[in-house]
Amino acid sequence: MKTPTSPFPEVPYYLGLYPVVDSLEWVRRLLQAGVKTLQLRIKNLPDAEVEPAIIDAIALGREYQARLFINDYWRLAVKHQAYGIHLGQEDLDTTDLLAIHAAGLRLGVSTHDDAELARAVSVRPSYIALGHIFPTQTKEMPSAPQGLEELARHIKQLNGAFPTVAIGGISLERVQSVMACGVGSVAVVSAITKAHDWRAATEELLQLCPYRDDNHAQR
Numbered sequence: 001m002k003t004p005t006s007p008f009p010e011v012p013y014y015l016g017l018y019p020v021v022d023s024l025e026w027v028r029r030l031l032q033a034g035v036k037t038l039q040l041r042i043k044n045l046p047d048a049e050v051e052p053a054i055i056d057a058i059a060l061g062r063e064y065q066a067r068l069f070i071n072d073y074w075r076l077a078v079k080h081q082a083y084g085i086h087l088g089q090e091d092l093d094t095t096d097l098l099a100i101h102a103a104g105l106r107l108g109v110s111t112h113d114d115a116e117l118a119r120a121v122s123v124r125p126s127y128i129a130l131g132h133i134f135p136t137q138t139k140e141m142p143s144a145p146q147g148l149e150e151l152a153r154h155i156k157q158l159n160g161a162f163p164t165v166a167i168g169g170i171s172l173e174r175v176q177s178v179m180a181c182g183v184g185s186v187a188v189v190s191a192i193t194k195a196h197d198w199r200a201a202t203e204e205l206l207q208l209c210p211y212r213d214d215n216h217a218q219r
């Protein structure tokens with residue numbers, strides 16, 4: 001893993017509500033609903049198949065002045081100048097971080113434990129994701145949920161040096177307890193996409209997890 005000699009571009013500490021969705025349709029709906037930070041997470045398709053959705057999602061993100069992160073497809077994200085990219089720990093071994101950095105894209109990195117946190121810190125990404133916090137039905141996880149105590153411990157350990165995003169099993173009912181740990185953002189999938197009324201759920205989540213543009217309030 002070749003690491004850039006300077007940090008990845010900064011993002012606000014309080015990125016706010018951060019829905020992670022798997023289609024252009026969801027990207028459009030959520031932007032129209034006022035979401036300002038989101039991720040397009042399409043899994044395991046050939047680049048050529050996913051490229052049209054990535055191009056359109058990036059264009060929509062720009063139109064709504066939102067922070068749209070692309071999961072996994074870093075080459076396409078660089079090619080089409082996305083706002084940012086989200087990568088997992090395994091991705092770090094196979095990704096050209098120097099190319100992402102040179103292109104000026106923001107980078108978010110997943111972490112699940114102390115060792116992964118240390119590795120993420122060494123990359124100096126734009127934000128660090130911490131999870132999974134609670135059991136989740138959305139993704140098969142090899143590790144146990146971290147829980148709130150571990151989340152709070154990791155956030156304290158980072159001491160405001162990086163914006164943080166909590167992910168995994170975060171329901172509407174759990175958001176406040178997650179925010180109380182000092183995290184800057186809450187990433188959700190099913191709390192929105194499986195909600196009985198996704199608009200109402202998004203509205204409530206936006207209120208509970210506000211975006212703040214005062215860069216690095218924690219630093």
Ligand SMILES: Cc1ncc(COP(=O)(O)OP(=O)(O)O)c(N)n1
Pocket residue numbers: 018020039041071072086087088089091108110129130131139165167187
């Ligand atoms: C905000 C956020 N946090 C964590 C993840 C998980 O990313 P990754 O470990 O790369 O796993 P996949 O999402 O690719 O299955 C995420 N996507 N977003």
Ligand SMILES: Cc1ncsc1CCOP(=O)(O)O
Pocket residue numbers: 020131132135136137138139167168169170187188189190191
């Ligand atoms: C992509 C991902 N990475 C860690 S947990 C997760 C899924 C989160 O989905 P949900 O909010 O439905 O638990």
Ligand SMILES: [Mg+2]
Pocket residue numbers: 071072086087088091
């Ligand atoms: Mg990934």
